[in-house]
Amino acid sequence: MKGEATALATTPRALLHLLYNGARAVDVLRTSLDLGLLDALEPGPVTLGELAARHRLVPVRLYKLLDCLESLGLVRREQPTDALESARYQAIPGLRAAAQAVLGPQSLEKDRERYAWHELHGQLPQVLRGEHSIPPAAFDWPPRTAEQVAGFEASMAAGLPPILETFRAHRSRLWERGGRVLDVGGGDGTLAAHLASDHPGLHVDVFNLPATEPLVARTRERFGLSPQRLGFQGGDFLREPLPGGYDTLCFVRVLHDWPADTARALLMAARDALPPGGRVLICEEFRTPERLAAQFFWSYFLMGVDTCVSRLREVEHYLRVLDETGFKDAEVLPGPFELILAHR
Numbered sequence: 001m002k003g004e005a006t007a008l009a010t011t012p013r014a015l016l017h018l019l020y021n022g023a024r025a026v027d028v029l030r031t032s033l034d035l036g037l038l039d040a041l042e043p044g045p046v047t048l049g050e051l052a053a054r055h056r057l058v059p060v061r062l063y064k065l066l067d068c069l070e071s072l073g074l075v076r077r078e079q080p081t082d083a084l085e086s087a088r089y090q091a092i093p094g095l096r097a098a099a100q101a102v103l104g105p106q107s108l109e110k111d112r113e114r115y116a117w118h119e120l121h122g123q124l125p126q127v128l129r130g131e132h133s134i135p136p137a138a139f140d141w142p143p144r145t146a147e148q149v150a151g152f153e154a155s156m157a158a159g160l161p162p163i164l165e166t167f168r169a170h171r172s173r174l175w176e177r178g179g180r181v182l183d184v185g186g187g188d189g190t191l192a193a194h195l196a197s198d199h200p201g202l203h204v205d206v207f208n209l210p211a212t213e214p215l216v217a218r219t220r221e222r223f224g225l226s227p228q229r230l231g232f233q234g235g236d237f238l239r240e241p242l243p244g245g246y247d248t249l250c251f252v253r254v255l256h257d258w259p260a261d262t263a264r265a266l267l268m269a270a271r272d273a274l275p276p277g278g279r280v281l282i283c284e285e286f287r288t289p290e291r292l293a294a295q296f297f298w299s300y301f302l303m304g305v306d307t308c309v310s311r312l313r314e315v316e317h318y319l320r321v322l323d324e325t326g327f328k329d330a331e332v333l334p335g336p337f338e339l340i341l342a343h344r
Contacts, residue, residue, distance in 0.1 A: 018072065026103065028068045033099045041075055044090030052085065059085055101161075111158045112297045114151070115139060120304045127304050134304035141308035142209075149211050150188075156253065157190040163252060163283055164194055166335025173333070174281075174341075175199045179247035182207050184237060184270070185254040189216035189230060193223040196230050203229060207243060210234035237266060242273040249274060252283045255318070257310045267325045274344040280327060282340040287312035315340065 018025065032038050035055055040046045048066065052059040066089055069075040074095055079087035102109055116138035126132040136144075143149045167174065178201025183192045186206035196204045206216050213232050220230045233243050242249065249270045255263040270280050285291055291312055292299075302308050315332055322330045322342045330342035 025068065025072060028065060029072075029074075029099050030103045032065070032069065033096070033103060038091060038096040038099060041069075041089055041091035042093065042096050045078065045088040046090070047085060048087045048089065049085030051089070063087070106158070106161075108159050108294075109297065111155055112301075115297075115301055117297070117301050120300070124303070132304070133306065134301070139301075139305060141305055146211060149209070150215060153188040153212060153215055156187045159253070160191055160194070162336035163191065166283065166333070166337050166339050167195065168198065169335050170333050170339065171198065174248075175202055178202055180245065181205070181248045181250060182233070182243060182246040182273075183250045183252065184242060184266070185251070187215075188212060189219035189232070191250075191252055192216075193219050193225060193230055196225055197223055203231070205231040205233050205243075205246070207233045207235060207237065209236060237269065238262070242266075242269045244273045244275075246274070246278070248279045248281060250281045250283070252281075253285060255282065256285045256312060257308065259309050260313075260317075260321075264321050264325065267321060267327070271326050271344055276344055278344040280322070280340075280342050280344070282318055282322075282342075283337050284315075284318065284340075285312050286315045286318075286338055 032041075035057075037051060037055065040051060040054065048059060048063055051057070052062050063084055066075060066077065066087075069091075070077050070089075073092075075089050075091045077087055077089050101107070116134060119134050119138060120127055120132075123132050140148055143152045175195075175198075178199065181192070181195065181202055181204045183189075183195075183204060184207050186192050186208055189206045192204040192206050196202050206212070208216070213234055216230070216232045220227070223230070235243070251266065251270070255266060258266070267280065274280065285295060295312060298310065302310055315338060318340055319330050319332075322340070327342035327344065330340060333339040333341055
């Protein structure tokens with residue numbers, strides 16, 4: 001038994017059955033994670049009898065839970081005879097880590113629940129006809145109130161772990177010489193703080209709206225960094241040039257939130273701000289099947305927010321725009337979030 005996943009049912013009717021039972025599927029997965037079943041299933045194979053005995057579960061009931069996981073394409077079953085407890089199971093590689101990321105205590109999906117998506121639920125026909133929207137008091141773009149700004153930046157910080165993983169995987173390539181980094185639209189400074197903490201030779205400044213300065217100051221204090229290691233530049237990149245004096249400018253989950261011409265203008269502003277040989281880094285919500293699935297919530301929610309034109313673009317789009325705006329030697333560094341590196 002090699003542990004390949006059972007193929008997820010892809011006929012329209014089978015898929016719709018699974019979608020309709022989405023809340024129950026989440027319950028099954030969360031229970032499997034919390035009980036520690038995934039710890040045994042992923043390395044596997046393991047028999048149902050072994051699982052039931054180890055976790056003190058009723059075998060016939062556990063069998064039905066495992067059927068639920070199998071129907072989702074998350075485990076493979078091998079049952080050479082009809083003997084219930086001898087059936088062997090193995091989860092697809094990476095299932096436990098994925099379940100922890102999506103359903104665990106730091107779940108990004110849980111964080112999104114605090115947004116007013118219920119304003120749209122059951123009213124999509126009216127939304128699509130332009131008759132109903134998310135009230136600006138609940139969510140406005142760009143965020144306008146201090147509460148909206150703080151909430152949005154907290155959500156962005158919650159989604160940083162896979163991005164940090166990519167940056168760390170390429171640390172020797174990116175930061176071997178230290179230098180000065182400007183994190184454009186850098187939220188509450190969490191990414192900048194991690195970069196400064198991981199690399200003593202870096203000075204990292206956040207360039208963001210002035211209203212975010214207290215958030216960056218709080219992050220600086222939380223990480224125990226000085227203003228010389230984690231700084232702040234207040235401004236509006238839609239109306240002002242980007243500050244100079246930096247070796248590297250980062251755009252991390254920024255460009256996809258704006259129309260294509262605005263994203264292009266930001267890259268032109270980066271080119272103008274960088275010295276010859278300076279670098280731009282783009283870490284984005286590139287359009288892939290996995291990222292499209294991960295962004296389902298925002299695709300749904302932003303149907304009711306016309307001022308936000310967020311869209312996932314293919315990595316090739318950004319490579320083309322970098323070439324057209326005068327950057328050289330653009331390359332894609334692999335990771336959970338791909339990272340584009342290009343030079344002035």
